[in-house]
Amino acid sequence: MIIGIDMMGGDLAPLEAVKGVQQYLLSENTKAELQLIGDAPQLEKLLSDFPVPQNKITLLHAAEEIGMHEHPTRALKEKKQSGIALGFAHLAAGKTDAFISAGNSGAMLVGAAHIIQPIAGVLRPTIPSIMPQTNGQTGLLLDVGLNVDCKPEHLHQFGIMGAMYAQYILGIEQPKVGLINIGEESSKGNQLTKMAFELLQKDKQLHFIGNIEGRDLLTGKTDVMVCDGFTGNILLKFAESLFGISQHEASESRYFQKFNFENYGGTPVLGIRQPVIMGHGISGALAFKNMICLAENIIQKKLLGEMKLQMA
Amino acid sequence: MIIGIDMMGGDLAPLEAVKGVQQYLLSENTKAELQLIGDAPQLEKLLSDFPVPQNKITLLHAAEEIGMHEHPTRALKEKKQSGIALGFAHLAAGKTDAFISAGNSGAMLVGAAHIIQPIAGVLRPTIPSIMPQTNGQTGLLLDVGLNVDCKPEHLHQFGIMGAMYAQYILGIEQPKVGLINIGEESSKGNQLTKMAFELLQKDKQLHFIGNIEGRDLLTGKTDVMVCDGFTGNILLKFAESLFGISQHEASESRYFQKFNFENYGGTPVLGIRQPVIMGHGISGALAFKNMICLAENIIQKKLLGEMKLQMA
Numbered sequence: 001m002i003i004g005i006d007m008m009g010g011d012l013a014p015l016e017a018v019k020g021v022q023q024y025l026l027s028e029n030t031k032a033e034l035q036l037i038g039d040a041p042q043l044e045k046l047l048s049d050f051p052v053p054q055n056k057i058t059l060l061h062a063a064e065e066i067g068m069h070e071h072p073t074r075a076l077k078e079k080k081q082s083g084i085a086l087g088f089a090h091l092a093a094g095k096t097d098a099f100i101s102a103g104n105s106g107a108m109l110v111g112a113a114h115i116i117q118p119i120a121g122v123l124r125p126t127i128p129s130i131m132p133q134t135n136g137q138t139g140l141l142l143d144v145g146l147n148v149d150c151k152p153e154h155l156h157q158f159g160i161m162g163a164m165y166a167q168y169i170l171g172i173e174q175p176k177v178g179l180i181n182i183g184e185e186s187s188k189g190n191q192l193t194k195m196a197f198e199l200l201q202k203d204k205q206l207h208f209i210g211n212i213e214g215r216d217l218l219t220g221k222t223d224v225m226v227c228d229g230f231t232g233n234i235l236l237k238f239a240e241s242l243f244g245i246s247q248h249e250a251s252e253s254r255y256f257q258k259f260n261f262e263n264y265g266g267t268p269v270l271g272i273r274q275p276v277i278m279g280h281g282i283s284g285a286l287a288f289k290n291m292i293c294l295a296e297n298i299i300q301k302k303l304l305g306e307m308k309l310q311m312a
Numbered sequence: 313m314i315i316g317i318d319m320m321g322g323d324l325a326p327l328e329a330v331k332g333v334q335q336y337l338l339s340e341n342t343k344a345e346l347q348l349i350g351d352a353p354q355l356e357k358l359l360s361d362f363p364v365p366q367n368k369i370t371l372l373h374a375a376e377e378i379g380m381h382e383h384p385t386r387a388l389k390e391k392k393q394s395g396i397a398l399g400f401a402h403l404a405a406g407k408t409d410a411f412i413s414a415g416n417s418g419a420m421l422v423g424a425a426h427i428i429q430p431i432a433g434v435l436r437p438t439i440p441s442i443m444p445q446t447n448g449q450t451g452l453l454l455d456v457g458l459n460v461d462c463k464p465e466h467l468h469q470f471g472i473m474g475a476m477y478a479q480y481i482l483g484i485e486q487p488k489v490g491l492i493n494i495g496e497e498s499s500k501g502n503q504l505t506k507m508a509f510e511l512l513q514k515d516k517q518l519h520f521i522g523n524i525e526g527r528d529l530l531t532g533k534t535d536v537m538v539c540d541g542f543t544g545n546i547l548l549k550f551a552e553s554l555f556g557i558s559q560h561e562a563s564e565s566r567y568f569q570k571f572n573f574e575n576y577g578g579t580p581v582l583g584i585r586q587p588v589i590m591g592h593g594i595s596g597a598l599a600f601k602n603m604i605c606l607a608e609n610i611i612q613k614k615l616l617g618e619m620k621l622q623m624a
Contacts, residue, residue, distance in 0.1 A: 134557055145494055148502040182457055182545040190460040190542045214549025218557060230502045231543055233494040237526025238547065242554070245446055245530060245567065255557065 009103025020288025265290025321415025332600025414591030577602025
């Protein structure tokens with residue numbers, strides 16, 4: 001397998017990207033070769049400082065860069081020689097098996113939706129995020145911002161895709177799926193969640209446990225937490241802020257430490273035809289390494305093949 | 313001023329209610345007389361254990377009770393001799409100046425909307441909640457669950473009413489108002505928040521600071537945080553869960569201690585013609601005392617008179 005990486009994306013690139021690549025390639029049992037996309041002279045110089053097995057990498061020169069604040073669609077169209085455009089082109093052409101970037105997230109999403117395209121049957125691709133649980137389990141929250149106005153059938157599909165991701169990638173057998181709502185009873189909610197509840201309830205392939213409330217998001221009540229991208233984005237950023245607060249408080253809470261989302265690397269775009277991983281703008285070496293591991297895992301577990309079967 | 317209190321509402325009533333009444337009446341500079349509504353024999357016995365100045369209270373016998381899980385509308389209609397029905401009847405008749413209950417919250421909301429009725433011009437009454445801020449300031453989040461499906465003009469009015477509450481009751485001069493959203497730019501958001509942004513922006517009487525994100529909810533960025541009741545309910549319950557988690561973690565965070573919402577007493581229903589305060593089901597003596605103080609404060613600052621002028 002070959003994983004393409006935009007080495008210039010993110011505030012700390014290319015240095016941290018190169019260090020992350022080195023960490024990955026010096027680990028045991030790595031399965032992927034890496035296509036490093038970026039400014040070749042800069043990358044060659046950094047790779048002489050942080051050497052890696054030469055047979056595991058190929059360099060792909062990118063003569064342009066998409067800035068963090070450029071207009072996504074326009075930039076992707078006009079800068080064909082940027083790392084993001086080249087990465088998507090190689091992924092779409094089957095020359096790589098996954099693509100990772102910590103760069104302009106808008107451009108990543110536009111590329112995912114329009115160059116890679118949704119899996120047949122998927123109404124809306126979605127992005128999940130890990131929500132660490134107080135009982136040590138790993139929760140999955142989705143959608144966290146890609147779809148701010150949702151229909152009930154979108155939430156139903158988020159439940160299906162989230163459960164598959166939890167099963168194949170997080171290793172949870174028969175993941176429980178909960179719908180984020182304002183009360184536990186099936187009659188509770190806004191128009192969207194009342195209708196989504198019925199769709200999730202009817203789906204016998206899902207282990208749907210019903211509605212969950214705001215107080216249940218961290219307590220291990222369920223594995224997959226489904227909501228629209230407006231709610232999910234606000235919840236995720238709220239949760240992210242707890243890490244900073246707990247640090248400032250010097251409370252030394254080991255639990256709130258887990259809200260340092262940098263550790264998790266990045267998030268996949270689910271529901272598109274090939275693996276695409278988006279990183280935080282301030283991804284460091286560990287985040288880059290973890291994103292490569294995640295891409296490797298998604299390829300190896302054949303998640304997208306399974307998803308194509310399920311969603312068809 | 314006379315404040316009516318449902319002494320039988322809440323899981324710990326009437327004992328904790330009586331203790332809260334005593335705490336209030338034994339404090340200095342209390343301004344209100346209290347109408348204690350409930351089972352008279354029980355109350356008389358408890359008041360002999362927890363004596364209060366007799367000239368400060370009147371007892372109103374309630375021969376019925378509305379349980380925590382009864383159907384709100386039906387119970388309110390059928391149980392005319394319940395504490396909640398009697399409390400609203402006396403408030404509506406002008407015999408009391410405020411009404412407090414920690415009982416069936418559905419019945420409280422039905423009574424607030426249909427017996428007391430909205431202030432002229434108010435499209436939707438709303439309930440706010442305190443959100444303690446890391447810089448020591450007091451934030452106000454609204455709506456926290458009364459209005460799960462909102463229109464832009466509802467959010468605009470929540471901003472106005474929240475700002476008035478922050479000014480008159482929380483004592484914040486020129487309170488800043490922020491709209492909870494998925495990004496700071498005015499172009500960000502779902503259909504609802506994009507349109508609400510424009511209404512809030514146009515209102516020159518408000519100190520509108522624009523969109524705020526999930527990460528800004530605890531950091532003192534703004535005084536009033538506006539959202540629909542679906543988002544607000546989930547955020548509030550999420551925040552409430554932090555107190556339990558921080559206790560469990562033994563992290564001794566003084567900040568997360570503030571998320572013990574029991575300390576705050578209760579929440580007013582804003583936008584109706586008279587002061588109504590709803591308490592948590594598990595309100596203890598301190599919560600009851602704080603609810604009485606809040607009612608006293610709302611009456612004394614003439615908040616509702618100002619609101620009637622503003623919203624007309």
